[in-house]
Amino acid sequence: MDFGNIQVGLIGFGSVGKQLYNTLIYEGFSKEDIYIFADDVDYSLPNNFRFWDFKQFRFNGLHFIPTLGYLSKGLKMEILSFLISNDFKIFSFVHPSAFVSKGAKIGRGVIIYPHCNIDQGVEIGDGSIVLNSAIIAHDTIIGKCVYIAPGVCLSGFIHLGDLCFVGSSSVVTNNVQIGKNVTIAVGTCITKNIPENSFAIGNPFKLKNNIKLV
Numbered sequence: 001m002d003f004g005n006i007q008v009g010l011i012g013f014g015s016v017g018k019q020l021y022n023t024l025i026y027e028g029f030s031k032e033d034i035y036i037f038a039d040d041v042d043y044s045l046p047n048n049f050r051f052w053d054f055k056q057f058r059f060n061g062l063h064f065i066p067t068l069g070y071l072s073k074g075l076k077m078e079i080l081s082f083l084i085s086n087d088f089k090i091f092s093f094v095h096p097s098a099f100v101s102k103g104a105k106i107g108r109g110v111i112i113y114p115h116c117n118i119d120q121g122v123e124i125g126d127g128s129i130v131l132n133s134a135i136i137a138h139d140t141i142i143g144k145c146v147y148i149a150p151g152v153c154l155s156g157f158i159h160l161g162d163l164c165f166v167g168s169s170s171v172v173t174n175n176v177q178i179g180k181n182v183t184i185a186v187g188t189c190i191t192k193n194i195p196e197n198s199f200a201i202g203n204p205f206k207l208k209n210n211i212k213l214v
């Protein structure tokens with residue numbers, strides 16, 4: 001992947017931030033060109049800053065990417081809205097081993113992990129994460145700040161709303177509409193439309209009142 005001469009700001013440094021940092025280094029990115037904004041890092045190091053410091057004018061030359069996980073999707077949406085409305089540069093990362101069709105559209109602040117397959121006509125919204133070996137088939141629309149876990153298979157003509165979570169190895173069949181802020185548990189098979197703010201689990205799937213993500 002050709003990064004050019006850019007400096008990147010990682011907003012958050014949990015598991016996603018650490019994974020992306022290590023991947024960037026492995027792919028040849030300079031440590032001096034990666035800035036970290038988090039409240040649990042060593043501030044004696046030159047490129048480490050407090051979480052909200054990214055808003056400061058002195059950092060407006062960085063290309064930012066919010067690296068928050070599935071428990072902070074709402075906060076990620078808030079940060080992306082701030083970055084976009086204030087014309088900050090936003091960085092997206094696609095791992096070199098992932099296949100992304102030239103006919104797909106990748107939003108701002110998106111992270112696509114190794115060995116994913118993104119087909120033609122797919123649209124992935126700002127701030128979404130697609131983890132290892134996930135498959136997103138043709139003409140599927142992914143909303144903003146969606147978290148797609150490893151091994152997920154999304155068939156064609158699916159619409160997945162903003163702030164959804166799709167657990168590892170889950171499958172969604174063709175032509176399914178999934179509303180905003182839906183949680184799909186690990187290994188679930190979705191065959192019908194799901195309204196927003198729902199929790200789905202099982203094969204065949206059932207809607208539950210709550211599923212706790214840990």
